[in-house]
Amino acid sequence: MIDYSLYLVTGRELLPQGQDYFDSLEQSLQGGVTVVQIREKNTDTSEFLDIALRSKAICDRHNVPMIVNDRVDIALAVQASGVHVGQTDMPVSIARKLLPRGTVIGVSCNNIQELDKAISDGVDYVGIGAVWSTTTKTLNKPVVGVRGVGELLRKLDGTSVKAVGIGGIKLKNLLRTLHGSVSTTNRALDGVAVVSEIVASTRPREAAAKLCEVLSTFRSGGSIIKAMRTRSEYTAGSVIDGVIQIMNCVRDHNPLVHQITNNVSIAQSANATIALGASPIMATTVQEMEDISRINGALLVNIGTLVPTAYEGMVVAGSCANAQKKPVVFDPVGVGASHFRQSSVNTLLDTWQASVIKGNAGELAALAGSNEVQSKGVDTIGSGFKDPVSFARNLARKERCVVVMSGKIDYISDGTNVAVLSNGHQLLGQITGSGCIAGSCIASHCAGAMILAQGEDKEGKLVIGDVFLGAIGGILALTISAELAALREDVKGPGTFFPALIDELFTLTPRSIQERARIQIQ
Ligand SMILES: Cc1ncc(COP(=O)(O)OP(=O)(O)O)c(N)n1
Numbered sequence: 001m002i003d004y005s006l007y008l009v010t011g012r013e014l015l016p017q018g019q020d021y022f023d024s025l026e027q028s029l030q031g032g033v034t035v036v037q038i039r040e041k042n043t044d045t046s047e048f049l050d051i052a053l054r055s056k057a058i059c060d061r062h063n064v065p066m067i068v069n070d071r072v073d074i075a076l077a078v079q080a081s082g083v084h085v086g087q088t089d090m091p092v093s094i095a096r097k098l099l100p101r102g103t104v105i106g107v108s109c110n111n112i113q114e115l116d117k118a119i120s121d122g123v124d125y126v127g128i129g130a131v132w133s134t135t136t137k138t139l140n141k142p143v144v145g146v147r148g149v150g151e152l153l154r155k156l157d158g159t160s161v162k163a164v165g166i167g168g169i170k171l172k173n174l175l176r177t178l179h180g181s182v183s184t185t186n187r188a189l190d191g192v193a194v195v196s197e198i199v200a201s202t203r204p205r206e207a208a209a210k211l212c213e214v215l216s217t218f219r220s221g222g223s224i225i226k227a228m229r230t231r232s233e234y235t236a237g238s239v240i241d242g243v244i245q246i247m248n249c250v251r252d253h254n255p256l257v258h259q260i261t262n263n264v265s266i267a268q269s270a271n272a273t274i275a276l277g278a279s280p281i282m283a284t285t286v287q288e289m290e291d292i293s294r295i296n297g298a299l300l301v302n303i304g305t306l307v308p309t310a311y312e313g314m315v316v317a318g319s320c321a322n323a324q325k326k327p328v329v330f331d332p333v334g335v336g337a338s339h340f341r342q343s344s345v346n347t348l349l350d351t352w353q354a355s356v357i358k359g360n361a362g363e364l365a366a367l368a369g370s371n372e373v374q375s376k377g378v379d380t381i382g383s384g385f386k387d388p389v390s391f392a393r394n395l396a397r398k399e400r401c402v403v404v405m406s407g408k409i410d411y412i413s414d415g416t417n418v419a420v421l422s423n424g425h426q427l428l429g430q431i432t433g434s435g436c437i438a439g440s441c442i443a444s445h446c447a448g449a450m451i452l453a454q455g456e457d458k459e460g461k462l463v464i465g466d467v468f469l470g471a472i473g474g475i476l477a478l479t480i481s482a483e484l485a486a487l488r489e490d491v492k493g494p495g496t497f498f499p500a501l502i503d504e505l506f507t508l509t510p511r512s513i514q515e516r517a518r519i520q521i522q
């Protein structure tokens with residue numbers, strides 16, 4: 001049985017100057033590579049044979065199986081453990097006839113049709129790619145993306161076919177790749193295949209060892225829960241205590257909350273952030289994203305008025321936040337309204353890992369590809385999902401993050417628990433940008449949650465801090481402040497409600513949260 005965890009595909013043309021190929025292979029195996037594929041695209045048969053024979057001897061010493069790319073004849077000649085064929089190489093049925101019983105056959109797959117065929121051809125494993133873009137090879141098919149890999153993996157349920165992801169997999173995106181590439185039925189990749197991250201390294205042993213470390217953290221605690229959460233279970237009481245702790249932390253530490261948001265509600269969002277005790281920075285230009293990511297406490301991305309320059313900033317800002325395990329709150333405003341928004345949202349979610357996705361029922365239905373709830377522009381039509389609790393929980397599992405479904409009742413899930421919150425006031429729906437303000441409140445509280453978690457173990461985590469509590473805290477702060485504002489005598493309607501709301505956010509007390517929070521954990 002082959003262990004596909006860390007699958008090295010060789011590429012001699014990528015070796016650093018002065019690095020010997022066989023020495024690099026030896027070091028990679030010492031670092032923990034579990035299977036090797038010899039890939040020679042421009043080598044004569046006799047040289048390929050020689051390289052394969054010598055590589056096989058090295059792999060044998062480490063008891064690691066060796067697979068040959070494309071060439072069934074070479075695989076036969078060196079008694080390789082397997083052969084990997086592409087879509088235009090020798091058909092699986094012929095290779096199977098030529099190779100000794102027990103020889104493994106792997107096939108490259110980029111889409112559902114190729115995967116269906118590979119399964120019916122009886123392959124042992126599939127190489128799904130390209131997961132990310134890569135410079136190692138010119139791609140002639142679209143990048144699959146981590147979420148696309150997750151969808152393909154569902155097809156493997158009930159089969160014994162193994163799967164590895166390939167293409168652009170690096171140390172910096174490995175945890176994201178593993179979490180993102182999980183099907184809704186919880187089928188994960190059996191391993192990752194890499195070329196440049198190991199071969200182009202001057203220290204292949206260390207490169208392989210670091211990849212192994214991430215793989216084993218994912219294996220030992222790779223559930224979405226462990227990747228995000230700091231506590232094992234929640235009650236309404238523990239949530240309220242946690243929310244109050246975060247609220248106080250925001251006020252004490254004044255974290256910078258970077259917001260790339262829409263220009264309808266930019267001032268309202270910034271004012272709400274300040275009222276909570278955080279500090280907004282509304283920068284959109286791509287050139288400053290990296291610098292800001294070093295100092296901010298959380299990032300909010302809101303696509304309400306998506307323009308190309310801000311979009312470029314969103315792509316980079318999210319990746320920088322991920323690299324530092326900082327919370328990323330994503331508000332896919334009106335995602336169902338246009339193909340442009342839909343494809344932008346897909347690209348963003350394939351590029352970085354959101355920590356919290358917030359939307360109304362119509363937006364989240366569009367994101368999940370569900371027809372159960374429709375939307376008109378940025379608003380939901382009708383009364384929402386029949387089973388909102390299950391919907392929020394399943395979407396959180398699929399996207400590997402906390403999901404906030406806003407509405408008269410707010411549903412917040414981390415993929416296991418669902419917090420059902422029934423605070424709020426109708427006046428919130430009568431001012432522009434209340435959804436965007438909710439995003440700012442969530443991001444401010446996630447920044448607070450991250451500060452509280454400083455010093456805790458970051459290993460295997462996609463994000464630092466309890467973003468489930470951060471999301472609940474943001475929603476409770478806004479909805480309870482709205483209730484308090486609406487009670488005031490000076491509030492006569494939407495015009496007077498908004499300044500009162502900002503005042504109530506500013507003066508919100510732990511006691512108001514304790515007394516007013518209407519929360520159930522399911
Ligand atoms: C594990 C794995 N997956 C995919 C490929 C790509 O193979 P192929 O489509 O045959 O393309 P080339 O490698 O020949 O360029 C692979 N080699 N390994």
Ligand SMILES: Cc1nc(C(=O)O)sc1CCOP(=O)(O)O
Pocket residue numbers: 009108127128129130131133134135136137166167168169193194195196197
């Ligand atoms: C050999 C190969 N096949 C791919 C596919 O999509 O089928 S991508 C790829 C190259 C992967 O190299 P790197 O790890 O350096 O990105």
